[in-house]
Structure formats: C-alpha cells, structure tokens
Amino acid sequence: MTFQRILSRLKKYPLKDYIAGFLFSGKFDRKGVLVYSDGRPYPKIIHKGGTLVAGNCQFYSGVRLEIGKNGRLEIGNGSYLNRNTLIICEKRVDIGRNCKIAWDVVIMDSDLHPLNSEPLVNKPVFIEDNVWIGCRSIILKGVTIGEGAVVAAGSVVTKSIPPYTIWGGAPAKFIAHINAPKDDVAATPAQAIYE
Structure with a gap:
C-alpha cells in the first residue's frame, strides 16, 4: 500500500477507529481491514469455535456477533x-458485498431453543450483494434475500425475497419491484428506483 493511500484512508476515518478495528479483528479467521467507529459499547463477538470471515467492512457501536461451534459467518x-445489530449464527449466515444493515437489526439462523424436546432446527441465512435492511428488522432462519433487495424498517422476514424487490411488514410482504442496474452502471437499489 502506498503512503498516499494510507494517508487518504487516515483522513477518511480517525486513527482510533483503525486501532479499535484492528483489536476487534483479532477474533476473525480471515479478514480484510475492519473499521470500527462510533464509540462505546464496542462491538462484541461471542465465538464458540465456528468460523468468522469478513472483508473490508464497518461495525458500529453495540454490534454483537454470536457464532456457534459449528457456525460459519x-x-x-x-x-x-x-448500531446494535445482532447476528446469531449456529449453522451459516452469509452477508454479501455492499450490504447496508441499519440499527437494531436481528439476523438468526436458529430458533435458539427447541420446543417440546424436539431437536434444534438451524437453517442458513443468505443475504446477497447490495441489500438494504431497514431499522429494527428481523431476518429469520432459512431465508435468502436476493441481490439488490430492500427490506423496510420494522419488517419480519420469514421467507425468501427475490432480487430487486422491496418488502415490508410483519410478516414481510411484497411492496414493489426495483429496476435492476444496467450492466455498465454499478447502481445502488436507491439509484435503480429513481431511474
């Protein structure tokens, strides 16, 4: 990395964020540059032996990641x-590139406890690239959220969502289609809506 690139990154985020991100990243099995920002409480990882992998991503205060012994996040x-995003991963949770996950979102691939002595059921959660998840949404086990989809604030997602659609409510229901970005333009879902 050149000196100019290092300086430009340091101008973008305060040095304390990089230091906190570096300390936080020690719990990851494979990682890029993790930038932590926004003060306390610091993000928390409860790592019970599973695998935790992250690219160049950002975590705000209060984020909590719980990875079970056979989990892969x-x-x-x-x-x-x-802030305050909670991810519980007992089996598998994949979050794609350029996903924006708002405050107080809960993502779980498990019900966390069995009912009536039935075995615990875990189903993977897949969130594809360029997905937006609104504040206080809940994403439940076995769900795939397609590329470029938007989940409205306060939604409870109980079934899979197709790419380039908007869903909202409890349980989440289809609201609208989003125009898929053209091949030559890397549009965000918001840009696609207004084209």
Whole structure:
C-alpha cells in the first residue's frame, strides 16, 4: 500500500477507529481491514469455535456477533452493520458485498431453543450483494434475500425475497419491484428506483 493511500484512508476515518478495528479483528479467521467507529459499547463477538470471515467492512457501536461451534459467518467487502445489530449464527449466515444493515437489526439462523424436546432446527441465512435492511428488522432462519433487495424498517422476514424487490411488514410482504442496474452502471437499489 502506498503512503498516499494510507494517508487518504487516515483522513477518511480517525486513527482510533483503525486501532479499535484492528483489536476487534483479532477474533476473525480471515479478514480484510475492519473499521470500527462510533464509540462505546464496542462491538462484541461471542465465538464458540465456528468460523468468522469478513472483508473490508464497518461495525458500529453495540454490534454483537454470536457464532456457534459449528457456525460459519461471512461478511463481504463494503458491508456495514449499524448500531446494535445482532447476528446469531449456529449453522451459516452469509452477508454479501455492499450490504447496508441499519440499527437494531436481528439476523438468526436458529430458533435458539427447541420446543417440546424436539431437536434444534438451524437453517442458513443468505443475504446477497447490495441489500438494504431497514431499522429494527428481523431476518429469520432459512431465508435468502436476493441481490439488490430492500427490506423496510420494522419488517419480519420469514421467507425468501427475490432480487430487486422491496418488502415490508410483519410478516414481510411484497411492496414493489426495483429496476435492476444496467450492466455498465454499478447502481445502488436507491439509484435503480429513481431511474
């Protein structure tokens, strides 16, 4: 990395964020540059032996990641987890590139406890690239959220969401289609809506 690139990155985020990100990143099995910002409480990882992989992503205060002994949590480049996001991964949770996850979002691949002595059921959660998840949404086990999809604030997602659609409500229901970006333009979902 050249000296100019290092300086430009340091101008973008305060040095304390890089130091906190470096300390936080020690719990990851494979990682890029993790930038932590926004003060206390610091992000927390409860790592019970599973695999935790992250690209160049950002974590805000209060983020909590819980990975079970057989779990695998992957977070792609350019994604961020905003304040108080909780991810519980007993089997597998994949978050794609450039995903924007708002405050107080809960993502779980498990019900966390069995009912009536039935075995615990875990189903993977896949969040594809360029997904936006609104504040206080809940993403439940076995869900795939397609590329470029938007989940409205306060939604409870109980079934898979197709790419380039907007869903909202409890349980989440289809609201609208989003125009897929043209091949030559890397549009965000918001840009695609207004084209």
